[in-house]
Amino acid sequence: MAAVEIDRLVRLLSRLPGLGPRSAQRAALAMLKRRDTLMLPLADALRACAEAVHPCSRCGNLDSTDPCGVCRDPQRDARTLCVVAEVEDLWAMERAGIFKGRYQVLGGTLRALDGIGPDELGVDRLLGRVREDEVREVILALGATVDGQTTSHYLAERLRPLGCTVSRLGHGVPIGGELTYLDEGTLDAALRSRQRVA
Amino acid sequence: MAAVEIDRLVRLLSRLPGLGPRSAQRAALAMLKRRDTLMLPLADALRACAEAVHPCSRCGNLDSTDPCGVCRDPQRDARTLCVVAEVEDLWAMERAGIFKGRYQVLGGTLRALDGIGPDELGVDRLLGRVREDEVREVILALGATVDGQTTSHYLAERLRPLGCTVSRLGHGVPIGGELTYLDEGTLDAALRSRQRVA
Ligand SMILES: [Zn+2]
Numbered sequence: 314m315a316a317v318e319i320d321r322l323v324r325l326l327s328r329l330p331g332l333g334p335r336s337a338q339r340a341a342l343a344m345l346k347r348r349d350t351l352m353l354p355l356a357d358a359l360r361a362c363a364e365a366v367h368p369c370s371r372c373g374n375l376d377s378t379d380p381c382g383v384c385r386d387p388q389r390d391a392r393t394l395c396v397v398a399e400v401e402d403l404w405a406m407e408r409a410g411i412f413k414g415r416y417q418v419l420g421g422t423l424r425a426l427d428g429i430g431p432d433e434l435g436v437d438r439l440l441g442r443v444r445e446d447e448v449r450e451v452i453l454a455l456g457a458t459v460d461g462q463t464t465s466h467y468l469a470e471r472l473r474p475l476g477c478t479v480s481r482l483g484h485g486v487p488i489g490g491e492l493t494y495l496d497e498g499t500l501d502a503a504l505r506s507r508q509r510v511a
Numbered sequence: 512m513a514a515v516e517i518d519r520l521v522r523l524l525s526r527l528p529g530l531g532p533r534s535a536q537r538a539a540l541a542m543l544k545r546r547d548t549l550m551l552p553l554a555d556a557l558r559a560c561a562e563a564v565h566p567c568s569r570c571g572n573l574d575s576t577d578p579c580g581v582c583r584d585p586q587r588d589a590r591t592l593c594v595v596a597e598v599e600d601l602w603a604m605e606r607a608g609i610f611k612g613r614y615q616v617l618g619g620t621l622r623a624l625d626g627i628g629p630d631e632l633g634v635d636r637l638l639g640r641v642r643e644d645e646v647r648e649v650i651l652a653l654g655a656t657v658d659g660q661t662t663s664h665y666l667a668e669r670l671r672p673l674g675c676t677v678s679r680l681g682h683g684v685p686i687g688g689e690l691t692y693l694d695e696g697t698l699d700a701a702l703r704s705r706q707r708v709a
């Protein structure tokens with residue numbers, strides 16, 4: 314129907330979360346109407362981002378510096394560690410602006426059926442960091458899903474022998490909900506009412 | 512919070528139709544996880560599309576050739592002309608595969624308040640084309656919205672003196688609906704039940 318260039322663009326756009334084939338086509342046409350103000354700047358931004366942004370070798374956050382901005386900030390308390398499943402969860406916490414410690418991004422949650430075990434989530438690296446940085450409290454900020462709760466239980470068991478406080482986010486995380494969709498007030502309440510689990 | 516590169520990318524993505532700030536951030540992170548298979552190919556596809564694809568000087572369709580594929584196809588009947596508001600409407604008709612004539616893309620509908628009049632929509636070009644190509648029937652395939660109907664009325668009045676048949680899409684276009692969201696069956700019914708208006 315249309316040019317192969319448009320077909321290819323629509324196919325790639327429809328692989329983005331939240332865009333189906335029809336909305337990908339609408340997005341492609343919207344960009345073709347704003348070639349110089351949207352389409353080419355977006356091509357540049359994608360390339361710049363792909364080249365400049367990489368995972369932080371300490372915490373797993375994504376940033377254009379390594380260590381990332383959070384890990385390099387001397388104002389932040391290195392002895393309070395917030396464990397999140399994904400980078401979007403770290404960003405959700407940062408948007409809320411309620412936490413002044415550091416993070417560890419697991420990159421997922423335990424899912425034996427998908428072959429995601431402690432090694433894939435870097436649990437040994439987490440334990441090593443708790444020891445080296447003499448972490449006083451580990452806050453398990455994982456979603457209130459089955460996988461999130463399984464992972465929290467497992468991490469609490471592994472962290473218990475190290476002698477630090479281990480807590481999980483408290484009231485406020487909706488059952489079955491993902492962190493990244495929570496508003497700031499809910500995240501604030503959840504952080505303040507965190508419960509010690511080990 | 513994050514790298515300026517990510518902020519810029521999220522800001523541009525959130526200008527696409529169907530993506531808000533939160534879903535733009537999710538899209539950016541999804542791409543950062545698939546740098547080589549999604550992010551860089553998308554950057555290339557955007558640039559290739561911006562460079563290769565342009566409006567057809569005859570009908571207003573978007574394609575990498577000028578005249579476009581529809582206008583160059585000798586199998587298509589140059590004496591039946593389908594007038595659509597936007598390129599997405601042309602594509603919706605082509606997806607349905609029910610029309611074998613040619614198109615004229617207006618680029619919008621009449622909206623006096625926004626300063627969109629006959630000149631902006633290229634009405635003189637449409638009339639000239641009807642004369643030159645000795646068009647027998649003009650099908651006004653505009654949405655069943657107030658603006659679409661106003662535009663259809665206006666075009667019917669202008670086309671009447673030229674002696675060609677003027678019809679509009681018939682039963683099947685839902686009131687208040689846009690062409691681009693219609694399924695093939697609805698478009699097919701609408702085309703078959705088109706009503707002569709001039
Ligand atoms: Zn970091």
Ligand SMILES: [Zn+2]
Nearest residue numbers: 567570579582
């Ligand atoms: Zn054309």
